[in-house]
Amino acid sequence: MKIIVLVKQVPDVNAIRFDEKTKRIIRAGVKLSFNSYDKKAVEAAVRLSEKYKCETYVVSMGPGDARDVLNDSMKMGINHAILLNDPNFAGSDTYVTSRILSSLIMHISPDIVLSGKSSLDGETSQVPPETAEMAGYNFVSNVSSIEIAENRVIVARDEDNGIRKLEVSFPVFLSVSEKINRARQIDPSAKVENIDIYDSRFTAWKGSDSPTSVVDTFSMANTRNNKFITFQEFLGILNSSGEVKQDPDYKILDDPATEEIFLGLAVDDPGTSLEISSKIAEIGGHRIVVIGNINPSRLNGMACHKYIYLDNSDYVSFSEYVAEFIRKNKVRHVLAPSNLNGRDISSHIAASIGLGLTADCVDIKFESGKMVQYKPSFGGGIIAVIKSKTEPDMATVRKGMFPIKFRSKSYDVQTVNLEKNENFHEIDNTPIDSNLHPLDTPVIFGIGTGVHAEDIPHILEIAEKINASVGATRRVVDMGRIPRQFQIGLTGMSISPSLYVALGISGSDNHIVGIRYAGKVMAVNNNPDADIFKHSDFGMIMDTHEFIENLYTFVNK
Structure with a gap:
């Protein structure tokens, strides 16, 4: 062998x-x-x-x-x-x-x-x-x-x-x-x-x-200006960030003006699927078709004209169906999620058809009928601007990169039953044993290596009491302190809460990419020169243990 x-x-x-x-x-x-x-x-x-x-x-x-x-x-x-x-x-x-x-x-x-x-x-x-x-x-x-x-x-x-x-x-x-x-x-x-x-x-x-070329590169601009605050001032910010916001005024998707298709892929995660379809609607000028493995009941209001639901699919049958759809239809552009299965599926499609593929984009723009794809590299501190030479052009995008601006009142649904590939046989599937809330709450706490392991249960209890969620840096995940599915950053998730509280986080580019769309960032670190303060709106020079104990006492009054 x-x-x-x-x-x-x-x-x-x-x-x-x-x-x-x-x-x-x-x-x-x-x-x-x-x-x-x-x-x-x-x-x-x-x-x-x-x-x-x-x-x-x-x-x-x-x-x-x-x-x-x-x-x-x-x-x-x-x-x-x-x-x-x-x-x-x-x-x-x-x-x-x-x-x-x-x-x-x-x-x-x-x-x-x-x-x-x-x-x-x-x-x-x-x-x-x-x-x-x-x-x-x-x-x-x-x-x-x-x-x-x-x-x-x-x-x-x-x-x-x-x-x-x-x-x-x-x-x-x-x-x-x-x-x-x-x-x-x-x-x-x-x-x-x-x-x-x-x-x-x-x-x-x-x-x-x-089939792809880099047309420009630039370093990530930082638009945040840190202000050091007191613990009492932080409590005021926390209180206002956790307030229930009114639903935004969504724009309603118009009927298609052309039969040329902008294809979106809905893979595993409804939230990212809604973000992708909304971004495609924002670009405009196409008939929007989404193909996915998510039950239509979980995609209410998705901004598309047609949804093709692939029932009983695995990544191979999903990929083969989409590749054949692209060959037979006027598909000009494809956007997919960069989650685990989304990456595998999009790569399979690109390889089988011969398409350029840009992975993990943090932004998509449109120029002269082509997608302009913005991809972080070298830990996220540098952005490469990429265009495809092939058609359709194709990219995967990170969760949390695009706010949802467009919805549709209804869309056509077609259900296709697929047969799973015979070369793969599932023996067992064990779900995550975790009580952590998904990273979609108004307030998110981020745990860095500056947080003592014994303080993490208190953070989880605080989050539970104020309806917040908890994520972590890659190093904390590697230590096994938080499940990998809650990693924030270039190799994890991108988040967009009203307030992100960075606890004991140094502020590497890899992590900063994941908090780009947070409304406000508040950092707690005992090192006044920590890079995280360069990427924060508010900061406290304070030992994380002391901060956590003070907040724990406050929420348990």
């Missing part, structure tokens, strides 16, 4: 700088390192090899410096290493990168391909599913455990609402989550084999074939 692991060398995103005058990213002196998710994929491959006697390969596409991560992989126990290196590969977007990687996979024909769920510099989670589709492999994302059985693997997939256990037929491509293992220490004295270099002679694809 053969296993290939795809790995990437990434820059330290916190050290990346941007020159506003030249519009160039400054990489000089920035340390390169092993993408942490890919390192866990290497560890998973080595453990499978130790248990099942597999032959293992590690593959990286990049410059000569990428030899470092290949050597490290072999020191961890991988048998063979391949570097895909050629000037013709320069400038490859995710689609062409996936084409090149899939060419190599089909050349070696492994039984299992592994990768990390994403790379820390891009965070698109797009290359694994696109590569799998192009190579003809059954794909599962965000895998936290792997067992090999006869002619199949048994995996656990971490999902937005729980953990799903699946049997998947060979050949398989699995992207692994951060929960799958703790990678072993690299032995610097371990023996390594020679690295094989593959140039462009093994594939016809090159960077200039990329």
Whole structure:
């Protein structure tokens, strides 16, 4: 049995700088390192090899410096290493990168391909599913455990609402989550084999074939001006933020002026679906069709002219239906959510049709009949402006990015019953065991590493009493203190409460992306120089334990 692991060398995103005058990213002196998710994929491959006697390969596409991560992989126990290196590969977007990687996979024909769920510099989670589709492999994302059985693997997939256990037929491509293992220490004295270099002679694809192009870059502007306040002043802000607001005056969607279709995908989450359809209506000028797996009863008022409900679908049957719909209809643009299944579905569609896809957009504009897509990169501090060369152009968007401005009084509904793909069999589905409220309340508390673990129950009790909700930074989630489904930031959720209270949060770009649309931000930190104050409307220089105890006492009077 053969296993290939795809790995990437990434820059330290916190050290990346941007020159506003030249519009160039400054990489000089920035340390390169092993993408942490890919390192866990290497560890998973080595453990499978130790248990099942597999032959293992590690593959990286990049410059000569990428030899470092290949050597490290072999020191961890991988048998063979391949570097895909050629000037013709320069400038490859995710689609062409996936084409090149899939060419190599089909050349070696492994039984299992592994990768990390994403790379820390891009965070698109797009290359694994696109590569799998192009190579003809059954794909599962965000895998936290792997067992090999006869002619199949048994995996656990971490999902937005729980953990799903699946049997998947060979050949398989699995992207692994951060929960799958703790990678072993690299032995610097371990023996390594020679690295094989593959140039462009093994594939016809090159960077200039990329269906997307970056037309501009800029750093994120900060429009907040912090004012330090007292605890009593905070209580006044908290009280006004929690008041029930009147329903906004929605605009009603007009009848379509054309048969050209702007397609929206409704995947798992009704709230994001309403945001996407409203954004499409705001752009205007199209017949709006939404295809989704959400029961129409949960999408009341969605701004569309027709909703096609795919009953009994999995991500493969959903993707195949949408791809065929695009081929047969006048679809000019596609917007999908960047939640877990939305990313997999959109990547599958893009790969099968040959479309450029921009993932995790924080804004969409419209110029000369094309979508202009705004995508955060390098931890969220830099925004790339991207256009697609293919039609329809296609993007995924983050939850909470677009306010709902448009509704419809009614829309046509068509129900389609699909058959699930026979290569995937569900064994079990365990929902999240959590009492946390969804992150859609007027007030949200954010927990950072500056909050003591023993104070978290008090925050949860405070939130329960005032009808607020609680999220956390990535590091707190990685510590297991808050479920991953409540992570706020570039690799988690984007939120838009009236008031966001950041407790013990440093203020990295990765987190700031997720609170961009909060009405007001109030930060509590005992470090007066913490970056979070640069992105706050109000601040308190105070120990988080003292703040939490004061607020706990107040709400329990």
